Amino acid sequence: MIKIVIADDHSVVRSGFSMILNFQPDMEVVATAADGVEAYQLTAQHKPDVLLLDLSMPPGESGLIATGKIHDDLPDTKILILTMHDDEEYLFHVLRNGASGYILKNAPDEELLQAVRTVYSGGTYISPKMTNSLVKEFVKHEGQGDKTDPLSILTKRELEILPLAAKGYGNKEIAEKLFVSVKTVEAHKAKIMEKLELKSKPELVEFALKKKLLDF
Structure with a gap:
């Protein structure tokens, strides 16, 4: 059973994704959080296999900040970023800070399930819509040398x-x-x-x- 915590500031989003994931025979949502601070606390408490973490959660601590903290202090939990932002700067920052995956909120249910299972098994999942940005950035860095973020x-x-x-x-x-x-x-x-x-x-x-x- 894959234990999951969902962190999003919209209750309807938390409920919707909980229903999708709990319907799977191999998944269980053990807790939901409304901001990054609560996400950290519940991850420390429940020690889930996967944390679905939204990036923008005003007015509490954002997922950008929480990603690094949770990765450093609770490394056994895989972090799957769940966001509306198809922005390469977000993608590269959270990957550098320990996220194992990046998926858009408007992705089909099947993609969400695939992403959860991929990061749970130790892989990295990037939304197909973002892979072109990832490749372009890699090629640019190869040609110009790495520039510090x-x-x-x-x-x-x-x-x-x-x-x-x-x-x-x-x-x-x-x-x-x-x-x-x-x-x-x-x-x-x-x-x-x-x-x-x-x-x-x-x-x-x-x-x-x-x-x-x-x-x-």
Whole structure:
């Protein structure tokens, strides 16, 4: 039996996918979550084989942040990204951060089931609509040499702070949300600006928007 946790901020999506998966003789949805924080907690609690994780889950923690945390701390759970975004930047970022698959929400039921079984068995599943982007990016990197993804040079904590700072939260508010000191937040923000070579708050906001780190 493949144990599954579903994380999506829309209850109708969680219910719909739960029905599809629970109908299979070899699958069982053991829990559902509404954001990245809850996804982490329920994954730690239930230790599922597969986590279906949505990328955009406002106002809670997004799947972009949760992917790296869950992969690092709970590596036995395979992460299958479930999203509406057929965007190659999303695809490459989550794969670099430990996701085992990437499937679009409008995919047929049969594709969803295939994706779950593929990542469960140790494989990688990429939505057919995204494979062309993957091949093109690989060819480009082979020809030009690998260029560092700006997000990949940030730590997990910096990836938490960046979108909060871009949304306008003050240092004290960020510190309270992340249970750290104000000085820690200030130090991380300085590091973020230095690593990304940003000079001002508007540049930080622009970067976060381009990288789709803001869910309004």
